[in-house]
Amino acid sequence: MQIVGFFVQGCTGFGCTVIAAAVTNGLLGTNIGVPYGTLITLPFLYYLGIRSFHNVSWKDLGKIIGLCVPGILVGNFLFHALDPNMAKIFIGAMVTLIALMNIYKHIVKPVILKKPDDENVPDTTGKKIFRYGCLxxxxVVHGAFTIGGPLITVYTIEAVKDKEKFRNTMNMVWVILNTWNAFTQLRGGTASSPVLWSSLLIGLPMAAIGFFLGMAFLKKINREQFLRIVYVVLLFVGGNMLVTSLMAAI
Structure with a gap:
């Protein structure tokens, strides 16, 4: 899952934590799995951030950070307040919802319903409110569980059209947000957990394989077709976490 997740991250600038969330949180528990998901991203985020510093949409980055920060603070509180199993239910529900929304947008609408591309449809106030609300x-989701990427992309994918600049802008978002999350999530003794650090030693090489393959493959793939596969995987991962967590709660 780390190879697959970071392959997506290297291509699109988001997705590694969401794709692997069901596996990492299932194996490690939420209290370790969430900080693990944050820390494993940092070396790769910093690497790409330095390399692509000149090709970032700084205006849109400012809007994203400005609107996400209040939610991050709320999410950080929820991370320490929520019951672990309830947290898994919430993660599963959010990932499933995100996947269904994007499956409709990227598969059902263009392939099955044969509806034309919405690129030229006028931007309305309602659409802008929706995009900013997603930020x-x-x-909130990212501050609590480090899986806010798909929601934040709802804004970014409309604002930044170039695929490399889109990836690089999303990467800078995570440089800032995940650095903050790393400090807040390691409170309460988590930083001293041998399970956390031994898991990172195992996961980092796998993440590196996926990340650098994804970067190399970015110029050779049709991103729209690739995202269709990603969101089908997200539906399976999120749905599995939601169902198993609900069964455990019952």
Missing amino acids: ILGG
Whole structure:
């Protein structure tokens, strides 16, 4: 899952934590799995951030950070307040919802319903409110469980059209947000957990394989077709976490 997740991350600038969340949180528990998901991203985020510093949409980055920060603070509180199993239910529900929304957008609408591309449809106030609302909610989800990427992309994918600049802008978002999350999530003794650090030693080489393959493959793939596969995988991962967590709660 780390190879697959970081392959997506290297291509698109988001997705590694969400794709692997069901596996990492299932194996390690939420209290270790969430900080693990944050820390394993940092070396790769910093590497790409330095390499692509000149090719970032700084204006949109400012909007994203400004609207996500209030949600991040709320999410950090929820991380320490929520019951672990309830947290898994919430993660599963959010990932499933995100996947269904994007499966409709990227598969059902263009392939099955044969509806034309919405690129030229006028931008309305309602659409702008929805996109900005996704940024705030994405901040909450990311602050709590480090899986806010798909919600935050709802804004970014409309604002930044170039695929490399889109990836690089999303990467800078995680440089800032995940650095903050790393400090807040390691409170309460988590930093001294041998399980956390031994898991990172195992996961980092796998993440590196996926990340650098994804970067190399970015110029050779059709991103739209690739995202269709990603969101089908997300539906399976999120749905599995949601169902198993609900059964455990019952």
